[in-house]
Amino acid sequence: MAHGAGGKATQSLIEAIFLESFRNPLLEPLEDGAVFGAGTERLALTTDSYVVSPLFFPGGNIGDLAVNGTVNDLAVCGARPLYLSAGFILEEGFPVGDLRRVVASMAVAAEVAGVQIVTGDTKVVQRGKADGCYVNTAGVGLIERPGALGVAGARPGDAVIVSGPIGEHGVTIMLARGELDIEADLISDTAPLNGLVAALLDACPEAVRCMRDATRGGVATILNEIARASGVAVVVEEDAVPVRQAVRGACELLGIDPLYVACEGRLVAVVDGAVVDTALAALRAHPLGEGAALVGRIGEDPPGLVLLKTGFGGTRIVDLLVGDPLPRIC
Amino acid sequence: MSTRVRSVIRVEGVVQGVGFRPFVYGLAVRLGLGGLVGNDERGVFIEVEGAPALVAEFTAALRTSPPPLATVERVSARAVPVTGETRFAIARSTEGGTRRALVSPDVATCDDCLREMDDPADRRYGYAFVNCTNCGPRFTIVRDVPYDRPNTTMAGFAMCADCAREYHDPADRRFHAQPVCCPACGPRLRLLGRDGEPLAGDPVEEAVRLLRDGGVLAVKGLGGYHLAALASRESAVAALRARKHRQEKPFAVMVADLAGARSLCEVDEVEERLLTSGARPIVLLHGREEAASRVAPSVAPAVASPASATASTASQGTASSGTSQVAASETSPLAASTGVSGETPAEASGASEGLWLGVMLPYTPLHHLLLRRLGEPVVLTSGNVSDEPIAYRDEDALTRLRGVADAFLVHDRPIHTRTDDSVLRVLRGRELPLRRSRGYAPRPLPLALGLPRPVLACGAELKHTFCVARGTHAFVSHHIGDLENYETFRSFTEGVEHFLRLFDVVPEVVAHDLHPEYMSTKYALALEGADLVGVQHHHAHIASCLADNGVTGPVIGVAFDGLGYGPDATLWGGEFLVADLVSFERAGHLATVPMPGGAAAVRQPWRMAAACLDVAYGGAVPDDLDVVRRNAESWDGVLALGRRGVNAPLTSSAGRLFDAVASVAGVRDVIGYEGQAAIEWEQLADPVEKGHYGHRLTGSSPFVVHGADLVAAIAEDVRAGTETGTVSARFHTTVARIVAEGCARVRETSGLSTVALSGGVFQNALLLVRAAALLEEDGFHVLTHGQVPPNDGGISLGQAAVAAARDNHR
Ligand SMILES: [Fe+3]
Ligand SMILES: [Mg+2]
Ligand SMILES: [Zn+2]
Ligand SMILES: [Zn+2]
The missing domain is CATH 3.30.70.100 (Alpha-Beta Plaits)
Structure with missing residues (x-):
């Protein structure tokens, strides 16, 4: 399920198998991309595979999702995205017309993001061995700013910002499968975040601790990664988290928590608490950050946990999900 | 010589x-x-x-x-x-060695101390902290062992010469009573205003005046803060509800003495013994008709009628319904559900079981002072807002209860361990704990099998307790609460540390539930240096019932509850097991149905109604059913979730079956607190009705009970216009018959003739009494709970018993 993926189960799989075998200092932080030196430059490299179903959904398709996702992973590392590769795994019989649409969207998305797709690969597998079309993208970006960004960089007193209403992509996808008798006026939030990130870094270059795009597992999962890696508490105000009414309504019916729903064009940023107004102003001045909001603070205690202050003044633990969310209440 | x-x-x-x-x-x-x-x-x-x-x-x-x-x-x-x-x-106390002495639970003020408190000539006349060796605070003030004054929260009070003399005189009632004190040397009362500012005058006198004026008073008790209001004053109780954000869950009432209890409720001998015991729990009692004029409607809001279920759905999400509130203020719910006035179906049938009211007697000198001067019952509810744990630190209470309390009656003796009031009811002439906490914890429960190695059992998630066990002792913790709340979770982790120190245990075995998302499971898995033992939730329920009764099995275990993680990754809860303390087999269960929306289907019983009806009617639910009409807006969407398996985990839960039928019968579509639909459904049952529905068990090892059939049968009965009370009674009898027939089947294959009944559903008096009667008629020996709750508060004891038994088997 969309909101279940990316939880603790995935994380332990990654740690048990990939990290064990590939272990090296660049991989170890398990950030969205790796940052390394090449000559006098610092580069960032990232890769991601896209298996979304359905391939076409309100607000986008697997093609622009694949471009934006990799652009975003580079951007949140503090890199200026430059070049992308694109790999396709196609199921025998996949309509050529659909492939054209996917690829055309990729070209537009690359153009919008200011990157070039410079290499690629295509494989065709037997009917039934794949679900129409899978796309992999990898990307290289140039890091032009000094300083390191990373999930381990949050400190008590910092502010937690999201760049806009959350959960739109994940809910759109669930509804786009057409299995549920639910109507909602929603489109995916897929978008390239490099412009927005640049605006934020220009406004307060020294004050940004870390940024992530809240994809699989949603904002809750990202915040848990930050809390654990930084050894801090993340305290979120429930009422401050921007959620569109259509998303809230659909989530209520679906019985899921928007905090765990994937976004594809929303930034979670931790910034020095002293410059939060500057940061918010910079984000809000950008078309993709109009709905930016301060949603919480970094605290000292309890380290490693994300807490949600609810409307009634309660404090709920927002934990990393182990798998799909099974009810704990009885 | x-x-x-x-x-x-x-x-x-x-x-x-x-x-x-x-x-x-x-x-x-x-x-x-x-x-x-x-x-x-x-x-x-x-x-x-x-x-x-x-x-x-x-x-x-x-x-x-x-x-x-x-x-x-x-x-x-x-x-x-x-x-x-x-x-x-x-001889003087010695130190060192192992700490095997046992800390006593807190004990209600004894008669000797009360006499002193009432005697104008006594130096403790009117003193709110009088205590002696036979009574007073214990567990709640202990910081460490051995149990000596410096290791309690009385450490900061130096005894005056008079108190010291009593303390050191072996012939005195206060010899080595650690909390001994008097007005000259001990804790003092203070009354603080809304914002924590000190108020002038005698604190008790002024507090009583405030209550009489209809105010809400925060009172620091033994294990935490309470909120109090005059039980007879509707405006005061309603204000308390509104400020606490607690819409519907009934409040408990404190009365001055047994006569006070009798003026509100029926009290039998066993109930009298419990009410007046040193533990002074809240006892759930049958309300009398006269109570209606003495207790305000908002103390225990009315059981919803089908009409108000409709209303509450119209404003879905808000648990309480405007309609039922209005009705409640016109005619007392006590009167309503005991059939005095004539508007709801319950009254129309004129034969409801009646309302249960939680009643307790004073257990601290301060309670006695307040209740005597007040001369009438008060609502006494936990000092918290919504689902937060009860406040027990002074500063925290002043912050969190600001805006809730009009004044704070406080004192300067710190509370070390937050401990809620215990709750019991009496069934079949025996006490049935619903919440085992103050007055009971941390008294050890004996384990039939000795423990080769010390055990920490981490418990479940809601109504959480943990358990520390060594030798032949199981120390079940006080009620911790709902672990998703961070404050509560911290009470759990700090509580574990406290118990391990108090009882000198270094756990070598850690038992936990199998649910991967329980905070207690995650806590257990993160511990290092101990062997982990995963115990299936319903096996733990049955094991807790075995341990509660001092036996080891094997038995036929009937575990009916809300939800527990099954080894097949579905959510169990309507289980027939063949179990001993070491292992279990699933002998039968309710047929699985989807829970559309997961946890949302727990909060909205109508979703379970939709899922069950969809199964029973093969996808063609008659759309003239009231439950369909009331929830028309989201009905198809919810059905789709269930059919497509989108966020719709499968469950065999009996609790969800109760929810489904309560909704179909129009009792409650959306709940405001855990178990509300089932509780109200039970209270509506007509005790005179003897009928029942058919039921279907198919297959074997495990056999399957087709619960959805029962939901459809009820839908048809409701459609035919049958009284709600009649339908409820028939349903309860049917479930009891299912329990009995299931057990008879298991006896055929296993040869076992002892049945253990556990799980939160067996808090239901009607079901427990009827099922036990049918089983006994059929020659079964029936085990029920008497020391720990059948609900998830008993899980930790069951986990410890299983871990111990498996350790013995190694
Ligand atoms: Fe349970
Ligand atoms: Mg990625
Ligand atoms: Zn005494
Ligand atoms: Zn004294």
């Missing part, structure tokens, strides 16, 4: 802080024996010397006539050479 003998005697159990040494001293002096008595970390040690017959009499009396608060678990004696000692002395 006749022969003399000398004995070294060791007494173990709850023998410290309960007047055991003065008792031993008095006994020895009376018999003219020499020797000494002292406390150490294991309990009480005695050396006694004199004529053989007298020494024998002395030793026997240790077992047969200990002080009221003591629990003597073991007396061991061995002969040593005589020394010629003729005087008897009390």
Whole structure:
């Protein structure tokens, strides 16, 4: 399920198998991309595979999702995205017309993001061995700013910002499968975040601790990664988290928590608490950050946990999900 | 001179802080024996010397006539050479070694202390902290062992000369009573205003005035803060509800004495014994008709009628319905559900079981002072807002209850461990704990099988308790609460540390639930250096019932509850098991149905109604059913979730079946607190109705009970216009018959004829009584709970029992 993926189960799989075998200092932080030196430059490299179903959904398709996702992973590392590769795994019989649409969207998305797709690969597998079309993208970006960004960089007193209403992509996808008798006026939030990130870094270059795009597992999962890696508490105000009414309504019916729903064009940023107004102003001045909001603070205690202050003044633990969310209440 | 003998005697159990040494001293002096008595970390040690017959009499009396608060678990004696000692002395406490002494639960103020409090000539006249060796705070003020004043929250109060004299006099009732104090040296009351500012005047007098004026008073009690309001004043109780954000869950009431309890409720002998016991729990009692005029409607809002279920759905999400509130203020719910006035279906049938009211008697001197001066019952509810844990630190209480309380009646004796009031009800002439906490924790429960290695059992998630066990003792914690709340989770982790220290346990085995998302499971998995034992939720329920009854099985276990993680990754909850403490087999269960929306289907019973009806009617639910009409807007969407399996985990839960039928019958579509639909459904049942529905069990090993059929049968009955009370009674009888038939099937294959009934659904009086009666008629021996709750509060004991049994099997 969309909101279940990316939880603790995935994380332990990654740690048990990939990290064990590939272990090296660049991989170890398990950030969205790796940052390394090449000559006098610092580069960032990232890769991601896209298996979304359905391939076409309100607000986008697997093609622009694949471009934006990799652009975003580079951007949140503090890199200026430059070049992308694109790999396709196609199921025998996949309509050529659909492939054209996917690829055309990729070209537009690359153009919008200011990157070039410079290499690629295509494989065709037997009917039934794949679900129409899978796309992999990898990307290289140039890091032009000094300083390191990373999930381990949050400190008590910092502010937690999201760049806009959350959960739109994940809910759109669930509804786009057409299995549920639910109507909602929603489109995916897929978008390239490099412009927005640049605006934020220009406004307060020294004050940004870390940024992530809240994809699989949603904002809750990202915040848990930050809390654990930084050894801090993340305290979120429930009422401050921007959620569109259509998303809230659909989530209520679906019985899921928007905090765990994937976004594809929303930034979670931790910034020095002293410059939060500057940061918010910079984000809000950008078309993709109009709905930016301060949603919480970094605290000292309890380290490693994300807490949600609810409307009634309660404090709920927002934990990393182990798998799909099974009810704990009885 | 006749022969003399000398004995070294060791007494173990709850023998410290309960007047055991003065008792031993008095006994020895009376018999003219020499020797000494002292406390150490294991309990009480005695050396006694004199004529053989007298020494024998002395030793026997240790077992047969200990002080009221003591629990003597073991007396061991061995002969040593005589020394010629003729005087008897009390030795100083020693330190070091293992800490095996047991901390006593808190005890309600004794009659001797009350007499002093009422005696104008006594130096403790009117003193709100009077206590002695036989009563007063214990567990809630203990910071460490051995149980000595410096290790309690009384450490900061230096005894005055008078108190010190009593404390050191073996003949005095206060000999070594650690919390001993008086107005000259002990804690003091203060009354603070809304914002924590000190208020002038006598604190109790002013607090009483405030309550009489209809105010909400925060009162610092033994284990935390309460919120109080005049029980008879609707505006005060309604204000309390609104400020606490607690819409519908009934409030408990404190009455001055037994007569006060009787003026509101029926009280039988067992209930009387519980109400007046040193533990002073909240006892759920049947409300009397007269209570309607003495208790405001908002104390226990009315059981919803089908009409108000409609109303509450119209404003879905808000748990309470405007309609039922309005109706409630016109006619008291007590009257309503006991059939006095004539508007709801319950009244129309005129034969409801009646409303249950939680009642308790004063258990601290302060409660006595307040209740006497007030002269009428007060609502006394936990000092918190919504689902937060009860406040117990002064600063925290002042912050969190700001805007809720109009004044704070506080004192300067700190509470070390947050401890909620215990709740019991009496069924089949026996107490059934619903929440085991103040007055009971941390009294150890004996385990039939000794533990090879010390165990920490981490419990479940809601109504959480944990359990620390070693030797033959299981120390089940006080009620912790819902672990998703961070404050509560911290009470859990800090509570574990506290218990391990108090009972000198280094766990080598850690038991936990199988649910991967329980906070307690995650806590257990993160611990290092101990062997982990995963215990299936319903196996733990049955094991807790076995441990509760001091047996080891095998038995037929019927575990009916809300939800528990099954080994097949579905959510179980309507289970017939063949189980002993080591292992279990699933012999039968309710058919699985989807829970559309997961946890949302728990909060909105109508979703379970939709899922069950969809199964029963093969996808063609008649759309003229009221439940369909009331939820028309989201009905198809919810059905789709279930059919497509989108966030719709499968469950065999009996609790969800109760929810489904309560919704179909129009009782409640959306709940405001856990178990609300089932509780109201039970209360509506017509006790005169003897009918039942058909039921279907198919297959074997495991057999399957088709619960959805029952939902459809009820839908048809409701459609035919049958009274809600009749439908409820028929449903309860049917479930009891299912339990009995399921057990009969399991007996055929297993040869077992003892049945253990556990799980939260067996808090339901009607079901428990009817199922047990059918089983006994059929020759079964029936085990039910008496010491720990059948709900998830008992899970930790079950986990510990299973872990111990498996450890014995290694
Ligand atoms: Fe349970
Ligand atoms: Mg990625
Ligand atoms: Zn006393
Ligand atoms: Zn004194």
